[in-house]
Amino acid sequence: xxxMKQRWVSLFxxxxxxxxxxxxxxxxxxxYNLDSLTVGVTExxxxxxxxxxxxxxxxxxxxxxKQLNRCVEVIKVIDFTNIxxxxxxxxxxxxxxxxxxxxxxxxxxxxxxxxKIVDYNKNTAILQAVEDRDTNDELVKxxxxxxxxxxxxxxxxxxxxxxxx
Amino acid sequence: MExxxxxxxxxxxxxxxxxxxxxxxxATAIDLFNVLYDADDIRLVLPRHEQALVHAADGYARSTGxxxxxxxxxxxxxxxxxxxxxxxxxxxxxxxxxxxxxxxSLIGNDAFQEIDIVGITRNICKFAITVRDRKxxxxxxxxxxxxxxxxxxxxxxxxxxxxIQVAMGSADYPETVNxxxxxxxxxVHRGQLKKAVxxxxxxxxxxxxxxxxxxxxxxxxxxxxxxxxxxxxxxxxMMGKGAIPTNHPLYIGNLGIHGNYASNHAIADADLIFSxxxxxxxxxxxxxxxxxxxxxxxxxxIDPASISRNIVVDIPIVGDAKNAINxxxxxxxxxxxTEWVERIQKWKEDYPIHMLKYSGVTPEKIMMSINRQFDDVxxxxxxxxxxxxxxxxxxxxxxxxxxTSGGLGTMGYGFPAAxxxxxxxxxxxxxxxxxxxxxxMNMQELATAALLGLPITICVLNNGYLGNxxxxxxxxxxxxxxxxxxxxxxxxxxxxxxxxxxxxxxxxPDFLGVAKSYGVQALRVTEEAEIDDAIRMGKENRTGPTLIxxxxxxxxxxxxxxxxxxxxxDMILE
Ligand SMILES: Cc1ncc(C[n+]2csc(CCOP(=O)(O)OP(=O)(O)O)c2C)c(N)n1
Ligand SMILES: [Mg+2]
Numbered sequence: 001x002x003x004m005k006q007r008w009v010s011l012f013x014x015x016x017x018x019x020x021x022x023x024x025x026x027x028x029x030x031x032y033n034l035d036s037l038t039v040g041v042t043e044x045x046x047x048x049x050x051x052x053x054x055x056x057x058x059x060x061x062x063x064x065x066k067q068l069n070r071c072v073e074v075i076k077v078i079d080f081t082n083i084x085x086x087x088x089x090x091x092x093x094x095x096x097x098x099x100x101x102x103x104x105x106x107x108x109x110x111x112x113x114x115x116k117i118v119d120y121n122k123n124t125a126i127l128q129a130v131e132d133r134d135t136n137d138e139l140v141k142x143x144x145x146x147x148x149x150x151x152x153x154x155x156x157x158x159x160x161x162x163x164x165x
Numbered sequence: 166m167e168x169x170x171x172x173x174x175x176x177x178x179x180x181x182x183x184x185x186x187x188x189x190x191x192a193t194a195i196d197l198f199n200v201l202y203d204a205d206d207i208r209l210v211l212p213r214h215e216q217a218l219v220h221a222a223d224g225y226a227r228s229t230g231x232x233x234x235x236x237x238x239x240x241x242x243x244x245x246x247x248x249x250x251x252x253x254x255x256x257x258x259x260x261x262x263x264x265x266x267x268x269x270s271l272i273g274n275d276a277f278q279e280i281d282i283v284g285i286t287r288n289i290c291k292f293a294i295t296v297r298d299r300k301x302x303x304x305x306x307x308x309x310x311x312x313x314x315x316x317x318x319x320x321x322x323x324x325x326x327x328x329i330q331v332a333m334g335s336a337d338y339p340e341t342v343n344x345x346x347x348x349x350x351x352x353v354h355r356g357q358l359k360k361a362v363x364x365x366x367x368x369x370x371x372x373x374x375x376x377x378x379x380x381x382x383x384x385x386x387x388x389x390x391x392x393x394x395x396x397x398x399x400x401x402x403m404m405g406k407g408a409i410p411t412n413h414p415l416y417i418g419n420l421g422i423h424g425n426y427a428s429n430h431a432i433a434d435a436d437l438i439f440s441x442x443x444x445x446x447x448x449x450x451x452x453x454x455x456x457x458x459x460x461x462x463x464x465x466x467i468d469p470a471s472i473s474r475n476i477v478v479d480i481p482i483v484g485d486a487k488n489a490i491n492x493x494x495x496x497x498x499x500x501x502x503t504e505w506v507e508r509i510q511k512w513k514e515d516y517p518i519h520m521l522k523y524s525g526v527t528p529e530k531i532m533m534s535i536n537r538q539f540d541d542v543x544x545x546x547x548x549x550x551x552x553x554x555x556x557x558x559x560x561x562x563x564x565x566x567x568x569t570s571g572g573l574g575t576m577g578y579g580f581p582a583a584x585x586x587x588x589x590x591x592x593x594x595x596x597x598x599x600x601x602x603x604x605x606m607n608m609q610e611l612a613t614a615a616l617l618g619l620p621i622t623i624c625v626l627n628n629g630y631l632g633n634x635x636x637x638x639x640x641x642x643x644x645x646x647x648x649x650x651x652x653x654x655x656x657x658x659x660x661x662x663x664x665x666x667x668x669x670x671x672x673x674p675d676f677l678g679v680a681k682s683y684g685v686q687a688l689r690v691t692e693e694a695e696i697d698d699a700i701r702m703g704k705e706n707r708t709g710p711t712l713i714x715x716x717x718x719x720x721x722x723x724x725x726x727x728x729x730x731x732x733x734x735d736m737i738l739e
Contacts, residue, residue, distance in 0.1 A: 066470035
């Protein structure tokens with residue numbers, strides 16, 4: 001069997017009830033590994049665009065794209081695996097029970113790493129990052145090592161678009 | 166002028182040329198039935214259960230090539246369709262299934278008989294949709310017929326809320342469709358096809374492997390010409406049987422777990438497998454890692470997702486089988502392959518499939534009698550040993566067609582499918598082969614067949630067992646007949662590994678009694694000498710169905726067989 005690999009696909013789909021269920025149902029019914037799925041409407045209000053992150057071997061991936069193409073609701077499938085893209089994911093991290101010393105630490109962290117403090121009060125701060133998924137993974141790791149058992153993470157799933165080169 | 170949704174529904178059926186509707190009413194479909202009350206140009210058929218209803222529409226569609234159309238009510242009416250839809254989907258049968266639905270305003274309220282049928286069927290049909298706006302109704306129906314019948318055919322589900330049925334709106338029914346996400350590719354890539362033909366021309370030991378796709382594409386005549394032109398032997402899947410006449414000198418037989426010796430060996434020894442319209446599923450390949458090692462494989466299929474899925478294909482070609490075959494007829498060269506053809510024929514002679522071990526009424530003799538007596542017949546089967554025997558022994562050609570649930574293997578399919586096939590061909594002979602287990606899953610349809618006077622010859626092969634499962638228990642589970650005996654009653658011990666003196670003598674139900682209660686002519690065959698006459702009676706009775714119960718050896722097995730996990734040429738012969 002060939003190796004498991006991280007992949008990205010972008011789908012143009014009908015902006016209609018049931019389409020999300022159809023696509024996610026395809027993954028669950030055939031036991032494909034879906035890592036993330038985001039969906040939002042495009043400049044044409046009748047069309048939505050999905051960005052799907054998944055892990056599979058080459059053979060399964062070929063089957064997945066064929067199955068997606070087969071869906072009446074899917075207008076177009078683009079494989080992003082081997083083409084240059086811009087890919088970003090929104091990440092919020094809430095840090096709880098912070099002390100004055102923590103605050104200083106937070107300011108240092110945000111001056112070094114691509115994190116922004118978007119809100120804070122006496123005991124809590126909310127940080128935001130808009131990076132690719134791997135970077136966000138690293139940021140979460142970093143913050144959890146500083147603020148053990150004190151963070152809450154919300155991630156949006158990646159969106160991606162082809163780049164020019 | 167504006168018309169109601171129900172009137173547009175009827176108009177759409179007429180525009181689509183629907184002559185038969187398989188329908189079962191209920192509260193949320195009552196407005197649709199109301200307009201049908203005046204439609205004397207559409208034959209309405211009322212099966213006795215919605216599962217059988219879909220199977221009947223399926224049998225109608227497979228035998229006529231037209232779209233089978235169903236109409237049921239919401240809730241239980243819709244959920245009863247599920248097995249029928251999945252069966253049709255698996256075998257690529259074009260259906261349009263309308264289900265009534267509670268009014269839009271009640272959806273989500275747990276209203277009486279509300280069910281999310283679109284959600285339930287989404288993964289088992291080609292397309293499913295709820296009509297949410299009266300103005301979309303015409304377009305949705307038009308698209309449904311197009312999606313169901315084009316490309317790789319399949320069932321489409323349309324969920325029609327009651328308020329859409331009564332809402333007034335445009336009387337226009339669209340003439341064209343344009344679905345931006347659905348553009349089936351029926352054309353064949355010329356360059357790829359040339360490559361395939363070159364491979365075929367230069368192959369020493371090529372074999373055609375034909376699946377249901379050839380039959381769905383109605384390419385039997387063309388396929389026969391092609392095989393003759395290039396002199397290449399043909400093996401089929403169960404769904405592909407009949408793609409060339411079974412008595413043709415180039416026809417070898419079925420391939421796979423229950424294929425015959427010559428077919429399985431031909432595939433194992435071939436240097437080129439030229440496959441058209443088959444899925445290479447597990448019933449065909451046997452142990453995958455030993456299937457067609459070092460063999461070049463060409464695969465033509467309308468569905469890109471079927472290609473290179475289970476096996477690696479050297480020359481993939483997406484396209485319609487008939488188009489591909491017709492183009493091949495233009496560019497293929499005639500070539501002698503006497504030695505290879507003779508080698509296969511020798512296997513066929515040395516290892517024929519016969520049920521010599523069993524005496525009396527055997528499935529082989531029943532099938533032989535059917536073969537002898539019918540030269541124009543639509544044969545349907547149920548699922549189990551009866552199906553495997555029928556597909557082993559039936560002779561097919563352009564006038565003799567086999568209809569069977571291949572992909573899903575749905576017990577209870579065979580008899581209702583025969584009803585649909587007979588309705589589609591009132592002038593032809595229809596014979597339905599069933600097991601005693603599966604027949605009981607839809608035998609309520611005797612009412613439908615009797616009341617419509619359908620002259621189906623219904624054969625029930627009674628072995629008192631869920632025979633196919635029992636055979637596995639016998640061969641691979643040490644005779645532990647767990648819950649496969651249909652004679653078993655309260656007094657039987659928990660464990661039993663075969664018929665013995667203590668067995669109950671009474672079979673329940675008495676099939677003849679059942680038939681009688683429906684006013685259906687019925688007879689029981691227990692002696693070999695009675696087979697021909699019984700089948701002749703079925704054939705000659707043109708006023709209604711005839712049920713023939715054949716009492717067969719309780720433990721007869723389907724052989725040869727490839728044990729689970731073995732290679733195709735590792736067969737158990739007897
Ligand atoms: C709806 C359904 N339930 C269960 C099965 C599993 N199954 C396959 S063959 C078979 C036995 C069928 O028995 P019978 O109808 O008597 O036919 P026979 O094999 O004896 O010819 C069973 C239970 C099935 N295919 N379909
Ligand atoms: Mg049986």
